[in-house]
Amino acid sequence: MPERAQTRQADPPRLDVSFIKSAARLDQCPPDEGPEVAFAGRSNAGKSSVLNRLTGSRRTAKVSKQPGRTQLLNFFAVQGTSGRLVDLPGYGYAKAERSAQASWQQSVNDYLSHRESLAGMVLVMDIRHPLQPFDEELIQWAHPSELPVLILLNKADKLKRGAQGKVLSAVRRSVKAYPLIQVQTFSAQTGQGVTELVATLKSWLKDETANEPTSTTEKAG
Numbered sequence: 296m297p298e299r300a301q302t303r304q305a306d307p308p309r310l311d312v313s314f315i316k317s318a319a320r321l322d323q324c325p326p327d328e329g330p331e332v333a334f335a336g337r338s339n340a341g342k343s344s345v346l347n348r349l350t351g352s353r354r355t356a357k358v359s360k361q362p363g364r365t366q367l368l369n370f371f372a373v374q375g376t377s378g379r380l381v382d383l384p385g386y387g388y389a390k391a392e393r394s395a396q397a398s399w400q401q402s403v404n405d406y407l408s409h410r411e412s413l414a415g416m417v418l419v420m421d422i423r424h425p426l427q428p429f430d431e432e433l434i435q436w437a438h439p440s441e442l443p444v445l446i447l448l449n450k451a452d453k454l455k456r457g458a459q460g461k462v463l464s465a466v467r468r469s470v471k472a473y474p475l476i477q478v479q480t481f482s483a484q485t486g487q488g489v490t491e492l493v494a495t496l497k498s499w500l501k502d503e504t505a506n507e508p509t510s511t512t513e514k515a516g
């Protein structure tokens with residue numbers, strides 16, 4: 296099918312990223328400084344597609360899908376900031392693979408429990424199956440550590456607007472008790488919601504130390 300030119304908007308907002316490295320363990324991660332935003336989600340919720348849409352490049356998440364890298368934490372520098380995105384391994388794949396599940400838990404638990412630079416987490420869900428048990432676990436985990444979480448209800452294009460609104464309201468009601476959780480609809484396929492996503496990420500990736508006045512620049516009178 297021929298693609299129609301999108302004339303409604305100028306260039307959609309996106310983040311310009313470059314791959315830094317993959318890590319199997321905490322001690323292989325890049326230096327723990329500057330803000331970092333983690334992307335998590337059940338396999339098949341569309342995390343890779345979200346990253347591709349966000350960065351405007353199919354190559355971004357392709358890195359994470361390379362054989363041998365799917366169980367690793369994959370780090371990307373966000374140009375124009377001192378921050379990074381980290382693509383966490385997807386969870387909830389083959390139930391039979393208990394050992395794989397355990398290794399996911401080990402590397403991701405370590406990362407989530409110890410990473411000082413973690414400034415926020417994007418939790419990608421399929422809008423048709425939100426808040427699965429492991430999503431809930433991540434939310435429960437993020438709450439006491441006061442980590443802001445953005446729930447992306449992806450694949451919104453699969454539902455009509457009315458149905459999207461219903462799920463959005465229901466999920467917002469479910470997480471009402473957590474003030475640091477935001478929820479939005481998204482479609483990696485159509486780009487719906489990308490402006491809001493980029494705005495949230497930019498606010499998390501702001502380097503809070505960048506604008507601190509240094510004592511040497513202060514001049515009396």
Ligand code: GDP
Pocket residue numbers: 336337338339340341342343344345385449450451452453481482483484485
């Ligand atoms: P991941 O395992 O979470 O990284 O998921 P992928 O990005 O590989 O996506 C899983 C499947 O869902 C693929 O077939 C994608 O084409 C599809 N998908 C991802 N995002 C969307 C979306 O927003 N809309 C639709 N309709 N399909 C999507």
